[in-house]
Amino acid sequence: MPETEVVWPPSLWAAVTPPGPDLPSLRGEEVADVAVVGAGFTGLSTALHLRRAGVDAAVVEAAEPGWGASGRNNGQVIPTLSRPDPEDIVRRHGAAGERLVHLLRDSASILFDLVREEGIEAEAEQNGWIQPVHSPGRMKIAERRVRQWSAVGADVELLDHAATRELLGSDAWHGGWLNRTGGHINPLALARGLTRSVLRAGGRVFARSPVTALEREGDRWVLRTENGKLSARALVLATNAYSLEFTKEVRPDIARQVVPVLSWQMATEPVTDNLRGTIIPGRQAMSDTHGELWFARYDARNRLVTGGALAAPFNRAGRLKPYVADRLRGIWPQLGEMRFTHVWNGYVGMTRDFLPRIHRVGPDAFAWAGCNGRAVALSVALGRELAAAARGVDPETLALPFSDPRPVPFHGLARRLAPPLALLAYRRRDARELA
Numbered sequence: 001m002p003e004t005e006v007v008w009p010p011s012l013w014a015a016v017t018p019p020g021p022d023l024p025s026l027r028g029e030e031v032a033d034v035a036v037v038g039a040g041f042t043g044l045s046t047a048l049h050l051r052r053a054g055v056d057a058a059v060v061e062a063a064e065p066g067w068g069a070s071g072r073n074n075g076q077v078i079p080t081l082s083r084p085d086p087e088d089i090v091r092r093h094g095a096a097g098e099r100l101v102h103l104l105r106d107s108a109s110i111l112f113d114l115v116r117e118e119g120i121e122a123e124a125e126q127n128g129w130i131q132p133v134h135s136p137g138r139m140k141i142a143e144r145r146v147r148q149w150s151a152v153g154a155d156v157e158l159l160d161h162a163a164t165r166e167l168l169g170s171d172a173w174h175g176g177w178l179n180r181t182g183g184h185i186n187p188l189a190l191a192r193g194l195t196r197s198v199l200r201a202g203g204r205v206f207a208r209s210p211v212t213a214l215e216r217e218g219d220r221w222v223l224r225t226e227n228g229k230l231s232a233r234a235l236v237l238a239t240n241a242y243s244l245e246f247t248k249e250v251r252p253d254i255a256r257q258v259v260p261v262l263s264w265q266m267a268t269e270p271v272t273d274n275l276r277g278t279i280i281p282g283r284q285a286m287s288d289t290h291g292e293l294w295f296a297r298y299d300a301r302n303r304l305v306t307g308g309a310l311a312a313p314f315n316r317a318g319r320l321k322p323y324v325a326d327r328l329r330g331i332w333p334q335l336g337e338m339r340f341t342h343v344w345n346g347y348v349g350m351t352r353d354f355l356p357r358i359h360r361v362g363p364d365a366f367a368w369a370g371c372n373g374r375a376v377a378l379s380v381a382l383g384r385e386l387a388a389a390a391r392g393v394d395p396e397t398l399a400l401p402f403s404d405p406r407p408v409p410f411h412g413l414a415r416r417l418a419p420p421l422a423l424l425a426y427r428r429r430d431a432r433e434l435a
Contacts, residue, residue, distance in 0.1 A: 009317065011072055011344035012267040012305065013188035020065055020192035021199060023207035026228035032058035032204070034390045035223055035232035037211055037250070040070035041187075041375065042238035042368065044194035044205075045114070045383020046390070051201035055391055058230055059198065060223060062210035066191030068242040069375055072346025074265050074305055075187045076285040076297055078129050079108040079154070079179055082373045083354035086148040092355065093401035103385065103399035105154045107377035108181040114380060115185070120193030122185045123300040128284040129182025132164050132173035135433040138289045142177040155180040168286060169278045172331045176288070184285040184297045187376060206230075210246035216362060234390040237367035238383075240375070241349030251367065256407035257357055258369045260347035261419045264320055265307040267299065267342040268328075271335075276302055279332050291426025293373075294327065303341070304328070311420035317343040348373050352408065358382075358400050364390065366400070 034050055036043045039061035050057040061067070081089070081104065089104075090097040103110075112126045133139050146158045159167065159176045167178070195205055206228070213224040214235075221235040243255030271279060280286060280298065287295035296306040308324040310316050321340050329335055351357060351370040356378065358368045366389050368382060385398045395402065408414050 008072075008346075009344045010342070011188070011265065012299065012303070012342040013071060013075075013186055015342065016299075016301070017186060017189045017192065020195055023064070023195075023205050026060055026206035026209040026225045026230060028228055030058060030204070030206075030228065030230045032056050032230060032232045034058075034234040034236065035060065035221060035230050036236045036238060037223065038238035038240070039065035039191070039195065039205055039207070040068055040238060040240065041191065041194070041379035042240070042383045042386070043236065044191065044198055045380045046236050046238060046387045047198045047203045047205070048114075048118075048194060048201060049384045049387035050390065051198060051203045053387065053391055055387075057198075058204040058206065058232070060206050060209050060211055060225065060230060062208075062246040064207050065195040065205065066188045068245070069240060069346050069348065069371070070191045070379070071188035072265070072344060073187050073263070073375060074295060074297065074307060075184045075299075075376065076129065076287060076295065077108045077111055077126070077183045077185060077377045078285070078287070078374055079104055079106070079181055079377050080145070080149070080374065081354060081356075081378075085145055086152055089355070096396075096399070096401035099399035100401055101152055103381050104378065105149065105152055107381035108179075108183065110384065111185070111377050111380040112183065115190070115193070118193065118197040120190060120197065122189040122193050124183065124185045125283055126181065126183040127282055128178055128180045130159070130164070130167055130176055130178050130284050130286045132159075132168060132176035132286065132288045134173060134288050134290050134294070134430070136174050137433060139175050141289055142175060146177045149179070167282060167284065168280055170331045173288060178284075182285055182377075185376065186299065211250050212247055214250045219363070221362075221365060234364035235362070235366070236386050236390055237361065237365075238386070240369050240371055241347035243369065251361065253405040253407050254357070254359060254361070254367050254369055256411040257405055258349040258351060259408060259411070259414055259418050261350050262345050263307065263348045263373075264309060264316065264343065264345045265305065266320065266324055266340045268304045268306075268338050269341055270302040271298070271304060275334055278334055279304070290430050292423060292430060294331070296328070309423050311423050348375075356382075357405065358402055359405055360395075360402050364392070366390065
C-alpha cells in the first residue's frame with residue numbers, strides 16, 4: 001500500500017468511467033526490449049508509441065493505470081507550461097528548449113489526434129483553452145504569451161474584455177488569451193483507453209506491482225517487484241508526483257526534486273440547458289492568472305468541473321464546497337444555489353522553477369518529473385519523445401532538454417510546508433494586485 005497518509009476520495013471520473021482492462025501483476029521473470037515504470041499518461045503513451053514502432057514494451061504499474069495524477073486531474077488539455085514562456089525555455093535549454101517549445105505548441109493536438117486514431121472514448125473536446133486575466137496589470141502576461149507563442153506558430157489570440165466576456169459569459173476578467181488547440185478530456189477514461197491501445201498493439205501492462213529495486217546487470221536493466229522481475233535493454237521512469245508513494249528506494253534523487261502538491265477537484269450537478277448557453281457557451285477549458293487558480297470546464301454530462309485549495313489541513317472537502325460555490329456565483333451569478341456531487345484530490349508535481357525535469361539515468365535509460373499543473377498534454381507528448389529515445393533515436397533531435405537531478409533540500413519539510421505557505425503568498429499577491 002502507499003506510504004502516504006492522504007485519503008484518496010473517489011473522483012467524478014471514477015464514477016462515470018467504465019472499468020479498465022483486467023491486468024495481471026508481475027510474477028516470475030519477464031523480458032522486454034523496453035521497460036516502462038508507471039502507467040500514467042507518460043508511461044502508456046511511451047509504450048504505445050514503442051509498439052507502433054514495432055518495439056517490445058512492458059509497463060509496470062504500482063496500482064492501476066490512471067490511479068495517480070493521470071486519473072485524478074481536472075482534465076484540461078493545455079499546450080503551454082504554467083509559468084515559463086517560450087523565450088524562458090529557450091534561454092534555459094538552448095536548441096533542446098526550442099524543440100521542447102515546438103512540442104508544447106503541438107502537445108494538445110498530439111493528444112487529441114492520438115485519441116481519434118486509437119478510437120479512445122475519453123469525452124475529448126478540442127474546443128480551445130482560455131486564460132483570462134484577473135487584474136489590469138496582468139494583461140501584460142496575456143500580451144507577452146500571445147506574442148511569444150504566435151512567433152512559434154501557435155494558434156493563439158489576444159482577447160479584450162468584451163471578447164473574454166462573450167467567450168466565458170462573465171465580467172469577472174479584464175481580458176485574456178485563447179489557444180484554439182486546447183480543450184479537455186476525461187483523464188481516467190484516457191488512461192484506461194491508452195491501456196487498451198497498448199494491449200491491442202501487443203504491449204504488456206502489469207498492475208499492482210510496485211517496483212522495489214532497480215539495478216543495472218551487465219547490459220540490461222532489471223526491475224524487481226515483490227513477486228516478479230523484468231529485464232530490459234532500455235528503461236523509462238514515468239512516475240512523476242507519485243514517485244515516493246510506494247517506495248523510496250528507486251531513484252529518490254529524481255523523486256525529491258518534485259514537491260507533490262495536493263490539488264482539489266470538484267464537480268457540480270449538471271448545469272441546465274438554459275444556463276449553459278450563458279456560461280462558457282463554447283465549452284472551452286478555462287484557467288486564469290490568479291496565483292490561487294480559478295478554473296472550470298464542462299464534462300460530457302454538463303457538470304462544471306472546477307476546484308480550489310485551502311491551507312489548513314482539516315475538513316478540507318467540507319470547507320471547500322461553500323468557498324468554491326461563492327467563487328462560482330461571483331463569476332456567474334446566474335448559477336444561484338448549487339450542489340457539488342464529487343470532491344476529490346490528487347498530487348501535482350511542482351518544481352522550483354516550474355520547468356519539467358528530464359534526465360538520462362544511464363545507458364538507454366530516461367526519466368522525467370515535474371508536470372507543474374500541465375500534465376495532460378505534456379505527458380502524452382513527452383511519451384512520444386521518450387519512446388523515440390528508448391528506441392535509440394539521437395536525443396539531440398528530440399524535444400528532451402536533459403539535466404542532472406537536483407533534489408529539493410530538506411524535501412520532507414518542503415513537502416509539508418511549501419504548499420500552504422505558497423497558497424498564502426499567492427492570496428496576498430492576488431489581493432494586492434486587485435487593490
